Amino acid sequence: MSRYRFTVAYDGTGYAGWQIQPGQTTIQLVLQDAFCGISGTDGVKVHGSGRTDAGVHAAGQVIHVDLSRELPPTTFVRAMNTRLPADIRILDGAVVEAGFHARKSATGKEYRYFIYQGTVLPPHVRLYRAHVQKQLDVDAMRQALDILVGQHDFAAFSANPDREVETTVRTIFDAYLEVDGSDIMLSLRGNGFLYKMVRSIVGWLIRVGRGDVLVGDTQAVLDSRVRTAAVPTAAPQGLFLWRVAY
Amino acid sequence: MSRYRFTVAYDGTGYAGWQIQPGQTTIQLVLQDAFCGISGTDGVKVHGSGRTDAGVHAAGQVIHVDLSRELPPTTFVRAMNTRLPADIRILDGAVVEAGFHARKSATGKEYRYFIYQGTVLPPHVRLYRAHVQKQLDVDAMRQALDILVGQHDFAAFSANPDREVETTVRTIFDAYLEVDGSDIMLSLRGNGFLYKMVRSIVGWLIRVGRGDVLVGDTQAVLDSRVRTAAVPTAAPQGLFLWRVAY
Numbered sequence: 001m002s003r004y005r006f007t008v009a010y011d012g013t014g015y016a017g018w019q020i021q022p023g024q025t026t027i028q029l030v031l032q033d034a035f036c037g038i039s040g041t042d043g044v045k046v047h048g049s050g051r052t053d054a055g056v057h058a059a060g061q062v063i064h065v066d067l068s069r070e071l072p073p074t075t076f077v078r079a080m081n082t083r084l085p086a087d088i089r090i091l092d093g094a095v096v097e098a099g100f101h102a103r104k105s106a107t108g109k110e111y112r113y114f115i116y117q118g119t120v121l122p123p124h125v126r127l128y129r130a131h132v133q134k135q136l137d138v139d140a141m142r143q144a145l146d147i148l149v150g151q152h153d154f155a156a157f158s159a160n161p162d163r164e165v166e167t168t169v170r171t172i173f174d175a176y177l178e179v180d181g182s183d184i185m186l187s188l189r190g191n192g193f194l195y196k197m198v199r200s201i202v203g204w205l206i207r208v209g210r211g212d213v214l215v216g217d218t219q220a221v222l223d224s225r226v227r228t229a230a231v232p233t234a235a236p237q238g239l240f241l242w243r244v245a246y
Numbered sequence: 247m248s249r250y251r252f253t254v255a256y257d258g259t260g261y262a263g264w265q266i267q268p269g270q271t272t273i274q275l276v277l278q279d280a281f282c283g284i285s286g287t288d289g290v291k292v293h294g295s296g297r298t299d300a301g302v303h304a305a306g307q308v309i310h311v312d313l314s315r316e317l318p319p320t321t322f323v324r325a326m327n328t329r330l331p332a333d334i335r336i337l338d339g340a341v342v343e344a345g346f347h348a349r350k351s352a353t354g355k356e357y358r359y360f361i362y363q364g365t366v367l368p369p370h371v372r373l374y375r376a377h378v379q380k381q382l383d384v385d386a387m388r389q390a391l392d393i394l395v396g397q398h399d400f401a402a403f404s405a406n407p408d409r410e411v412e413t414t415v416r417t418i419f420d421a422y423l424e425v426d427g428s429d430i431m432l433s434l435r436g437n438g439f440l441y442k443m444v445r446s447i448v449g450w451l452i453r454v455g456r457g458d459v460l461v462g463d464t465q466a467v468l469d470s471r472v473r474t475a476a477v478p479t480a481a482p483q484g485l486f487l488w489r490v491a492y
Binding site for chain 1: 255257303332333335336368369370372373
């Protein structure tokens with residue numbers, strides 16, 4: 001029995017999110033079924049670096065699995081990609097030590113969020129962008145984003161704040177916003193993210209960009225530590241789990 | 247009764263191509279149903295600049311329709327986009343003179359073809375790129391493309407050459423290939439394209455890029471005026487009807 005780490009990319013459009021749930025097609029379930037298939041057992045458990053919600057994508061989700069058949073990681077990558085649907089792909093793999101854990105060993109994560117601004121959302125990007133018709137004030141969005149960088153209590157930017165989490169304090173290492181024509185890309189790197197934290201931050205930044213609220217309101221919302229309707233949750237399809245660091 | 251011109255973008259993934267066919271969901275059919283719906287008649291005919299095959303996309307297909315309700319084009323654009331599925335969008339519209347015809351009045355077209363080169367095709371681009379695992383020799387592809395620019399008999403780069411067309415001579419005004427990381431984009435502008443002509447040209451260029459055939463073979467294939475298995479048809483999902491000129 002060896003422990004393997006794999007990097008996984010997926011299009012979340014057709015799935016009820018990452019986590020296995022009764023009666024739902026989830027990414028974790030499809031991966032687990034495929035690993036059981038190539039292993040000839042039904043006992044393989046897939047451990048991800050964290051959950052993603054329905055409609056959210058991944059460019060670099062990381063998982064670990066314990067496999068009894070010991071083969072080169074590239075052999076598993078090829079066998080899995082033959083078996084998996086085209087909207088889930090294994091990008092690479094490696095044998096890791098038994099102490100490695102996809103979630104617990106992670107030291108940081110990068111999420112990217114993509115917005116299309118324009119009157120009409122082009123069909124071929126509709127599943128991978130949030131759509132904002134109004135031209136956004138990206139300088140204001142950048143200023144608001146800067147306020148959120150660092151170690152803060154992000155309770156105001158999380159859903160289900162009464163979920164059992166030890167603390168709602170997280171550190172955003174850095175964050176930036178890039179504009180490329182009609183596309184806006186936000187990158188956030190941090191030591192961990194609360195439930196719906198990235199989409200809540202983006203939801204707020206879009207309000208800032210529209211001019212619905214002021215950049216200066218950001219600090220007050222953060223300090224309130226209470227999630228209110230002032231912070232909407234941005235659409236899932238704009239979000240990509242981009243990279244997990246170890 | 248006024249004649250209107252509309253620019254239409256679509257994701258061809260879910261459709262049996264452009265043209266109305268019995269028992270199939272096609273883009274022309276969905277557009278026509280929507281125009282009939284907003285017009286309150288069942289007599290609206292949608293005329294496109296040309297057909298696209300199943301799985302082929304459009305960023306700038308152009309259509310004309312005759313509508314008895316005379317409203318500003320922007321009103322029709324909004325009404326249509328409310329009624330249409332998200333994978334078909336009207337980008338803009340204008341009233342045109344009665345002599346305008348989406349196909350017959352066109353003076354040129356641009357097609358773009360997108361290739362992803364790399365071991366694994368990322369899920370979020372899988373519906374909009376052809377996948378080539380091997381690193382392609384793009385300089386060789388550019389040289390072969392240059393040979394095809396100009397007025398030629400493109401019978402060797404067309405499917406169904408025995409289809410009833412007056413002539414298989416077409417003019418490619420210009421063509422270029424751009425590389426952006428793992429993405430290759432080919433643009434072809436011409437006065438008209440034969441059935442599957444762009445995908446046949448790209449199919450040949452991919453063979454050149456792989457080193458399966460030589461750049462210098464291109465002229466001989468063109469001169470043969472006969473379609474053979476030497477020219478494969480590239481996958482539909484890489485192709486976009488990009489723009490129609492009038």
